[in-house]
Amino acid sequence: MTQFCLSFQNFRSHQRKANTSEAAINNSLADVTRMTWKMMGLQGITAQDFKTTYLSLVGYERLLAWFDKMDVNIKTVLNYTKNFMQFMKYVNIDMDLLLVSNDHAEFNRLSCLQIHIANSRSGLDSGVFELHKRQMNSKPKPPTPAEVKRVLAVAKDDFDRAMDELRKKKDDSGLILTKTRVSFINRYITAYLCLGQGIRVGAAENMHGSEFQAAYNGERTLSDNGIPHIVVHVANHKTNVTQDCRIALDSYWTENFYLYFRYVRTIIFRLKNATHPYFFTQNDGRHYKKVSDGIEKLQNQYGVPKITSSTARCAWETWVESRPEAERKLVADHLCHSAEVAKSHYKHGFAKTTVDALGAFKAIEADLGVGGKGNRVSVTVDAAVAHSVPRSVATTSVDVTPVAEQEVPPSTATPPKAVLPKSPKTPKDIKVERIMDQLKEKVAGDIADVTIPTPTQLIDMEKAAGRKMSPDDAATIQRSLRTLRDNALAENMAIRLLKNEKKRQNVPYKDLLAPTLTAADLSRNKCGVKIKESQLLSKFRSLQKTYQSSSLNPDSDDMRALIKGQSWPYVCLRSSANKGRGVFANSSIPKGQVVCDYHGQTISSEEGEQRMRSTDPQATNYMLFLKEGKICIDASNQCTCHSRAKFMGTYGRYMNHSAKMWNVKPKAVDLDGTTVVLLTAIRDIKAGEELLFDYGVRRGEDGEDIGWLKK
Numbered sequence: 001m002t003q004f005c006l007s008f009q010n011f012r013s014h015q016r017k018a019n020t021s022e023a024a025i026n027n028s029l030a031d032v033t034r035m036t037w038k039m040m041g042l043q044g045i046t047a048q049d050f051k052t053t054y055l056s057l058v059g060y061e062r063l064l065a066w067f068d069k070m071d072v073n074i075k076t077v078l079n080y081t082k083n084f085m086q087f088m089k090y091v092n093i094d095m096d097l098l099l100v101s102n103d104h105a106e107f108n109r110l111s112c113l114q115i116h117i118a119n120s121r122s123g124l125d126s127g128v129f130e131l132h133k134r135q136m137n138s139k140p141k142p143p144t145p146a147e148v149k150r151v152l153a154v155a156k157d158d159f160d161r162a163m164d165e166l167r168k169k170k171d172d173s174g175l176i177l178t179k180t181r182v183s184f185i186n187r188y189i190t191a192y193l194c195l196g197q198g199i200r201v202g203a204a205e206n207m208h209g210s211e212f213q214a215a216y217n218g219e220r221t222l223s224d225n226g227i228p229h230i231v232v233h234v235a236n237h238k239t240n241v242t243q244d245c246r247i248a249l250d251s252y253w254t255e256n257f258y259l260y261f262r263y264v265r266t267i268i269f270r271l272k273n274a275t276h277p278y279f280f281t282q283n284d285g286r287h288y289k290k291v292s293d294g295i296e297k298l299q300n301q302y303g304v305p306k307i308t309s310s311t312a313r314c315a316w317e318t319w320v321e322s323r324p325e326a327e328r329k330l331v332a333d334h335l336c337h338s339a340e341v342a343k344s345h346y347k348h349g350f351a352k353t354t355v356d357a358l359g360a361f362k363a364i365e366a367d368l369g370v371g372g373k374g375n376r377v378s379v380t381v382d383a384a385v386a387h388s389v390p391r392s393v394a395t396t397s398v399d400v401t402p403v404a405e406q407e408v409p410p411s412t413a414t415p416p417k418a419v420l421p422k423s424p425k426t427p428k429d430i431k432v433e434r435i436m437d438q439l440k441e442k443v444a445g446d447i448a449d450v451t452i453p454t455p456t457q458l459i460d461m462e463k464a465a466g467r468k469m470s471p472d473d474a475a476t477i478q479r480s481l482r483t484l485r486d487n488a489l490a491e492n493m494a495i496r497l498l499k500n501e502k503k504r505q506n507v508p509y510k511d512l513l514a515p516t517l518t519a520a521d522l523s524r525n526k527c528g529v530k531i532k533e534s535q536l537l538s539k540f541r542s543l544q545k546t547y548q549s550s551s552l553n554p555d556s557d558d559m560r561a562l563i564k565g566q567s568w569p570y571v572c573l574r575s576s577a578n579k580g581r582g583v584f585a586n587s588s589i590p591k592g593q594v595v596c597d598y599h600g601q602t603i604s605s606e607e608g609e610q611r612m613r614s615t616d617p618q619a620t621n622y623m624l625f626l627k628e629g630k631i632c633i634d635a636s637n638q639c640t641c642h643s644r645a646k647f648m649g650t651y652g653r654y655m656n657h658s659a660k661m662w663n664v665k666p667k668a669v670d671l672d673g674t675t676v677v678l679l680t681a682i683r684d685i686k687a688g689e690e691l692l693f694d695y696g697v698r699r700g701e702d703g704e705d706i707g708w709l710k711k
């Protein structure tokens with residue numbers, strides 16, 4: 001008891017020196033006491049008997065098992081262990097004073113315990129990290145800058161054509177612009193500003209005609225990127241955005257802005273018999289209000305991914321997060337972020353208040369290369385994309401209802417956060433991190449110095465400390481010490497398991513050893529995580545199944561993210577003549593590419609048939625019967641992995657049938673215990689083609705003739 005109290009005092013005085021508050025010290029000590037008493041309780045030791053020697057490895061392992069059994073929140077466990085580890089440091093200080101000279105074995109024993117706790121703790125840490133990673137992977141990711149550019153690329157032809165018509169007019173007499181045209185031109189230009197230049201909604205709306213005119217007349221020119229462009233300063237605005245902004249226009253855009261200014265605006269004004277100071281106006285001559293609406297219409301019309309200017313900014317912010325400081329600052333500048341916002345997003349504490357996105361776009365584009373870089377499914381943006389949408393769709397008339405005056409965009413004072421924003425660290429976080437770093441260093445140093453004792457030596461040490469240690473416990477300690485240092489043991493263990501599994505299942509060894517498996521699983525072991533046999537084996541089995549059934553690795557984080565986020569890059573939903581909705585290629589698809597998945601509720605065939613019987617035979621049918629395994633995937637009802645709204649938008653359920661012209665084939669795979677049907681292109685598919693697969697049935701449920709089933 002004396003040693004324990006002394007350590008408490010030591011702990012207190014050291015924490016006070018580190019300026020930790022009394023409340024925090026008391027909290028830590030409460031954790032330590034709780035943990036120690038629990039360890040003792042689990043070993044059947046009463047408080048009266050307590051000595052440091054009872055802080056044993058077995059007790060600690062039992063404690064972890066107890067946490068497990070009680071389903072204690074992992075963060076609580078981390079907290080307890082953190083405090084316990086810190087405390088142990090001070091026990092060791094005592095040990096230095098009291099034990100090293102007197103009781104070498106006790107000192108060694110406690111060192112082993114401390115290392116073991118560090119080992120488990122980093123295991124827990126990486127567990128939390130894994131969990132976080134999995135959660136993040138299951139979230140839909142923001143679009144990449146390359147995807148942002150697609151919005152503009154797809155509609156560019158139509159825009160150029162519209163502007164060409166304007167260009168051909170010598171004067172504006174007799175020039176007639178339909179409302180649809182005006183609306184489209186407005187949208188395209190504002191989309192360019194919001195998406196292409198990263199200007200927040202609101203800023204460009206406040207651009208004055210006179211500002212553009214002044215710039216056009218040569219008041220301001222700039223060519224610091226080697227590309228001549230004019231810069232329009234937008235200084236006078238009414239929104240609560242606090243920055244001025246600069247819009248940089250290359251010659252292409254200067255001319256298009258001019259055409260807009262010269263013809264589109266004047267026509268609108270003449271129609272409405274009004275004058276207006278603002279550069280952008282609606283069809284009825286009013287100030288162009290809700291740019292984000294316009295952008296959305298453009299995206300709907302052209303069937304390109306939904307990107308608002310805020311998600312465009314998210315894309316930049318997310319992308320730039322992993323970039324060097326200077327680049328982060330550059331993007332913050334270009335995105336017009338205030339110092340405050342920039343600080344919380346990128347933590348560099350400074351942002352200019354101007355926009356010169358052309359430079360940023362060029363710099364970042366150069367860096368991204370074709371199709372983008374980074375951890376996302378990339379979409380290649382090339383000229384082909386611009387032609388990828390059938391003209392019939394492109395010329396569909398759009399709703400040009402003027403946007404109501406009061407539809408002011410939501411406050412732009414608080415720009416949206418990047419998708420993976422790191423919340424600002426509190427002083428406490430920083431302190432905890434520092435302490436943890438110190439501890440890690442200490443532990444790492446200890447490991448480097450400690451010669452790993454053999455199990456026999458460990459048993460002897462325990463004997464010297466007046467305790468008994470079983471050979472199993474000794475082996476556990478040794479293993480935990482070794483896994484901290486290298487993977488060899490864990491690797492051997494895995495291979496041994498594989499070999500046993502091979503014998504049990506009587507399958508070729510190489511089929512079990514999936515290429516990504518050992519690397520991914522064993523690398524975690526660098527953190528000292530013990531491999532659980534059961535986990536390893538179940539992973540091997542599911543991998544084995546999925547590898548056999550698909551050429552693409554379905555058991556990959558990418559695949560999970562695609563399914564969860566339904567971020568399949570090659571497809572879009574459109575209406576299909578006489579068939580309801582259908583899935584279409586939004587760009588050319590190479591043969592062998594998995595285009596999307598079909599999933600829903602997995603039920604038995606019998607249950608599926610029963611459900612079919614109880615629904616209206618005329619209703620659209622979303623049941624997919626798989627001969628293999630006699631199961632049915634019911635995609636009319638919500639799956640377990642998506643919300644109802646999200647599930648209704650999953651692509652596979654909208655894929656139509658063709659018996660003769662199918663271009664996609666289904667393949668069932670097992671993904672984390674759920675059957676998912678992956679749909680793979682059987683040939684190169686052109687942009688705009690409808691994707692079809694053979695439902696495998698030629699007659700109706702009651703044997704009736706159904707024409708489309710045979711085509």
Ligand SMILES: C[S@@+](CC[C@H](N)C(=O)[O-])C[C@H]1O[C@@H](n2cnc3c(N)ncnc32)[C@H](O)[C@@H]1O
Nearest residue numbers: 578579580581620621622653654655656657708
């Ligand atoms: C899995 S859903 C396909 C999506 C469906 N088109 C929709 O809009 O929800 C299957 C249903 O689509 C329709 N369908 C599929 N292929 C078709 C085709 N080739 N011709 C006509 N209708 C078709 C049928 O009504 C069928 O029950």
